Amino acid sequence: MLVEYKKIIDKELKKFSDELPSLSIYEPLKYIISNGGKRFRSSLALMAADLFSNKPYLAINEAIAIELFHNFTLIHDDIMDQAPIRRNLPAIHKKWDENIAILSGDLLHALVNQLLSKSSSQSPTLHQIFQQTAVEVCEGQSLDMEFEKLEIIAKTDYINMIQLKTAVLVACSLKMGALIGGASEKDAQLLYDFGLNLGTSFQIHDDILDVFPNEDNFGKQVGGDIIEKKKTILYIDFLTKASNEDKKLVNQIIDDKQLSREQKVSKVKEFFLKYDVLKVALDSKDEFYHKSMVSLGNLSLSENKKKVVEDFSVQLMNRKY
Numbered sequence: 073m074l075v076e077y078k079k080i081i082d083k084e085l086k087k088f089s090d091e092l093p094s095l096s097i098y099e100p101l102k103y104i105i106s107n108g109g110k111r112f113r114s115s116l117a118l119m120a121a122d123l124f125s126n127k128p129y130l131a132i133n134e135a136i137a138i139e140l141f142h143n144f145t146l147i148h149d150d151i152m153d154q155a156p157i158r159r160n161l162p163a164i165h166k167k168w169d170e171n172i173a174i175l176s177g178d179l180l181h182a183l184v185n186q187l188l189s190k191s192s193s194q195s196p197t198l199h200q201i202f203q204q205t206a207v208e209v210c211e212g213q214s215l216d217m218e219f220e221k222l223e224i225i226a227k228t229d230y231i232n233m234i235q236l237k238t239a240v241l242v243a244c245s246l247k248m249g250a251l252i253g254g255a256s257e258k259d260a261q262l263l264y265d266f267g268l269n270l271g272t273s274f275q276i277h278d279d280i281l282d283v284f285p286n287e288d289n290f291g292k293q294v295g296g297d298i299i300e301k302k303k304t305i306l307y308i309d310f311l312t313k314a315s316n317e318d319k320k321l322v323n324q325i326i327d328d329k330q331l332s333r334e335q336k337v338s339k340v341k342e343f344f345l346k347y348d349v350l351k352v353a354l355d356s357k358d359e360f361y362h363k364s365m366v367s368l369g370n371l372s373l374s375e376n377k378k379k380v381v382e383d384f385s386v387q388l389m390n391r392k393y
Contacts, residue, residue, distance in 0.1 A: 074111075074112070074115040074116070074119065074384065077111075077114075077115035077116075077118040077119055077122075077128060078110075078111045078115050080118060080128065080129070080132070081111040081114045081115060081118070081135060081136070081139060082111065084132055084135075084136050085105050085136060085139065086105075086106075088105070088136060088140075089101070089102045089105045089106065097172070097175060097176060097179060098176075098179075100147075100164045100167070100168055100172060100173065100176035101176055101179065101180055101183075103164065103167065104143050104146070104147065104158075104164060105140075105143065107158070107159045107161055108159055109139075109142075109143070109159065111139060112242075113138050113139065113142055113241055113242055113245045114135040114136065114138045114139035114142075114245065115135070116242065116245040116246050116249065116267070117131045117134055117135040117138055117245040117246070117248055117249035117252075118131055118132070118135050118249060119246075119249065119381075119384075120245070120246045120247070120248075120249025120250040120252075120253060120255075120263055121249040121250070121252050121253035122249075122253065123250070123253065123255075123373060123377050123380075123381070124250055124253030124254050124255040124259070124373075125252075125253035125254050127253070130193060130252050130253060131193065131248065131249045131252040131253065133187055133188070133190065133191035133192070133193065134188065134191060134193065134198065134202075134248050134249065134252060135245075135249070136187060137184045137187040137188050137191075137202070138202075138241070138244070138245050138248070140180055140183060140184045140187070141180075141181070141184045141202075141206065141241075142241065143180060144177050144180040144181045144184065145209060145213075146158060147163075147164050147165075147173055147176060147177035147180065148173075148174070148177045149213065150163040150164065150165060150173070151165045151170055151173055151174065152213070152217065164176060164177075188202060193252045195251075197251065198248055198251060198252070201244055201247055201248055201251075202244060202248065205240050205241055205243075205244040208236045208240045209236065209237060209240065209241060211236050212233055212234070212235070212236025212237025212238070212240070213237055215229075215232070215233040215236065215237070216233055216237055219233065219303045220301075220303070222303075223311065224311055224312065225303055225308050225311075226308075227305065227308060227309070227312075227352070227356070230303065230304075230305055230308050231272065231356070234272060234275045234276075235268060235271070235272050238271055238272075238274075238275050239267070239268050239269075239270075239271030239272045239274075239275065240268065240271075241271075242267040242268070242270065242271035242274075243263075243264045243265070243266075243267035243268040243271060244264070244267075245267065246263040246264060246266065246267040247260045247261070247263055247264035247267070250263045256372065258372075259371055259372050259373075262367045262368075262370050262371050263367070263371065265363075265364075265367040266364045266367040266368050266371075266381075267364075268364075269360045269361070269363040269364035269367065270360070270361065270364040270385055270388070272360040273357050273358075273359075273360035273361040273364065273389065274388060274389065276305055276353055276356050276357040276360065277357050277389060277391070279297065279304040279305050279306055279353060280306070280350065280353050280354070280357065281391070282294060282295065282296055282297045282298075282304070283295060283297065283298060283304075283306055283337075283341060283344065284341075284350060294337060295333065295334075295336070295337030295340070295341075298326065298336065298337050298340045298341075299326065299333060299336060299337070301326060305349075305352065305353045305356060306344055306349045306350070306353050307349075309347070309349040309352045309353070310322070310343065310344055310347050310349050313347045313349070314343070314347055318343055318346075318347075321343070322340055322343055325339045325340055326340065361385075361389060364385065365382070365385070368381055368382060368385075
């Protein structure tokens with residue numbers, strides 16, 4: 073459903089990239105922009121503006137700023153995670169080096185704020201929403217790093233982390249687009265709440281798919297979160313319920329250099345099934361999805377427009393990989 077909006081975003085991003093100076097520090101920015109991406113968040117900004125004004129282009133500056141901000145976070149996240157690949161291509165810190173990656177990320181963030189300052193839709197409210205979201209994304213990344221060092225994490229703390237790191241930018245995109253499109257503050261906040269809860273449900277769905285992929289999803293490598301000992305909702309529930317002996321066994325399995333990746337994932341999944349961690353994850357996913365639908369139902373939009381957003385939500389949550 074977001075395909076048409078994505079086409080708009082891709083076209084405007086190419087224009088933005090083509091107009092960047094020829095200085096070498098801009099090359100990494102042109103590189104990451106040209107490497108594609110789903111343009112998911114920026115497309116939502118256009119969709120929200122369209123819902124309330126039938127004019128998606130009203131939010132184009134904000135949509136591009138959101139997309140560039142997302143890419144800025146990816147550049148720095150890849151450095152922190154030492155991730156060598158982004159979108160099936162070398163990450164910027166690998167293609168160039170870490171110093172250039174840090175500086176190009178900083179430059180991209182500055183360009184984002186420059187874009188927002190030039191927008192015809194700019195207002196203190198829009199700036200406050202965006203800058204608060206930028207703060208929260210950094211807080212979420214910080215919590216994610218802290219969790220790597222902790223053995224036990226409460227599910228509520230995990231939910232808070234994924235909302236800050238992932239869901240708030242989805243919510244921000246929708247609220248900014250709605251306000252630009254002329255929505256009331258009440259409707260804009262309802263759309264924010266919709267995005268926050270849908271984004272949370274989606275991230276939990278992503279955690280589940282990594283370990284328990286859809287049966288018809290042939291050929292996809294699963295269990296990356298297990299191998300990296302990521303504190304997903306599944307692993308957190310296991311750590312909460314498991315005996316000390318089983319926790320040690322799982323750690324030994326993951327660290328065992330004699331076992332293949334597939335063997336490790338298969339053995340750890342047996343422990344996950346033993347403690348029924350999938351049920352907690354599925355229940356949590358459904359809980360936040362239901363909350364998003366309540367917010368959607370309360371919007372002052374026609375039933376036809378609500379159906380458009382609901383169909384998008386169903387499509388998103390039926391993702392198989």
